[in-house]
Amino acid sequence: MSDYAIDTEALCLSYGNKLALDHLTLKLPRGVVHTFIGANGAGKSSLFRVLLGFEQASAGSARVLGHDHTCLTPAQRERIGYVNEEHALPGWMRVRELKRMHERQYARWNEARYHEVIHHFDVMPEQRVCELSRGERAGLSLALALSQCPELLILDEPTLGLDVVAKRVFLDTLLETTVFDNDGATIAFCSHQMDEIERVADNLVILEHGRLRYMNGPADFCERIRLWVAAFPFKTPDIWQLPGVLQAQTIEGHTHLVVFDQDDSFGARLKLLGAQSVQTIPLGLERAVNAFLTHGHAGTSRRAA
Numbered sequence: 158m159s160d161y162a163i164d165t166e167a168l169c170l171s172y173g174n175k176l177a178l179d180h181l182t183l184k185l186p187r188g189v190v191h192t193f194i195g196a197n198g199a200g201k202s203s204l205f206r207v208l209l210g211f212e213q214a215s216a217g218s219a220r221v222l223g224h225d226h227t228c229l230t231p232a233q234r235e236r237i238g239y240v241n242e243e244h245a246l247p248g249w250m251r252v253r254e255l256k257r258m259h260e261r262q263y264a265r266w267n268e269a270r271y272h273e274v275i276h277h278f279d280v281m282p283e284q285r286v287c288e289l290s291r292g293e294r295a296g297l298s299l300a301l302a303l304s305q306c307p308e309l310l311i312l313d314e315p316t317l318g319l320d321v322v323a324k325r326v327f328l329d330t331l332l333e334t335t336v337f338d339n340d341g342a343t344i345a346f347c348s349h350q351m352d353e354i355e356r357v358a359d360n361l362v363i364l365e366h367g368r369l370r371y372m373n374g375p376a377d378f379c380e381r382i383r384l385w386v387a388a389f390p391f392k393t394p395d396i397w398q399l400p401g402v403l404q405a406q407t408i409e410g411h412t413h414l415v416v417f418d419q420d421d422s423f424g425a426r427l428k429l430l431g432a433q434s435v436q437t438i439p440l441g442l443e444r445a446v447n448a449f450l451t452h453g454h455a456g457t458s459r460r461a462a
């Protein structure tokens with residue numbers, strides 16, 4: 158059995174002249190919650206669509222749960238759950254009928270789990286799917302996907318458009334049901350909400366322009382990005398000549414620099430450039446990710462200064 162739930166090698170996807178995935182090589186171990194972040198258009202959904210067979214890769218290869226993604230058998234597909242922001246379920250069906258259909262379709266269907274999950278949402282078996290609110294539909298999608306007992310669960314912005322309460326219920330249910338029951342499932346979770354990422358992430362995968370920009374634990378990421386605050390009593394030097402600068406701002410006469418992968422010698426460099434006082438402050442995940450993505454977003458890093 159492959160150690161990787163998702164294993165891509167130089168995977169490319171182009172839409173006309175646009176390269177949505179650009180030689181993406183990604184090795185995602187099993188049994189972990191991998192969170193995907195990246196600016197709009199970074200290629201997150203494209204990656205999932207290729208892995209699920211909705212799009213054909215232009216080049217490269219991908220294995221899902223150890224199998225070539227281009228020739229997954231129905232039994233192998235059953236082991237992959239997918240929920241995206243659309244929660245596209247047949248509106249005309251009653252919840253009860255839809256549940257029965259899934260029950261028949263999935264060999265590993267877990268009825269007790271379905272009831273455990275759906276119980277968190279105000280969904281009645283006799284309701285038609287089109288009558289459900291967006292949050293209720295999201296809950297139903299989650300219940301169906303979790304009850305199929307997938308080995309890999311792909312969640313592509315599943316809480317988009319939900320209110321704060323519905324978002325919390327969705328995440329609480331996901332964490333209670335899957336992560337803590339130790340059934341070894343792998344989750345690929347994509348979101349733009351850093352509070353959600355922070356709650357669920359074991360591993361952070363940052364995509365940029367269809368390429369892998371960063372992969373490691375969120376704590377490691379925050380350790381590598383620091384805020385330096387320096388006071389230059391005379392002329393502020395060109396701080397962009399310094400290594401690792403992601404963002405620069407002047408606030409009340411102090412230069413604030415968000416810096417990637419620099420140790421304490423960065424402070425010494427600032428002093429050499431004339432800084433009178435230098436201070437370093439750790440950053441939270443949201444601010445660190447924000448600086449990282451802003452820097453990678455073509456043409457915006459210097460505007461942030």
Ligand SMILES: Nc1ncnc2c1ncn2[C@@H]1O[C@H](COP(=O)(O)OP(=O)(O)OP(=O)(O)O)[C@@H](O)[C@H]1O
Binds near residue numbers: 175197198199202203
């Ligand atoms: N059907 C399509 N036809 C043409 N271009 C597409 C199509 N789908 C995606 N793209 C392009 O591929 C790139 C990656 O899109 P993708 O939807 O994968 O990004 P994303 O990271 O999921 O973005 P978001 O966070 O906004 O959902 C974008 O530049 C997008 O314009």
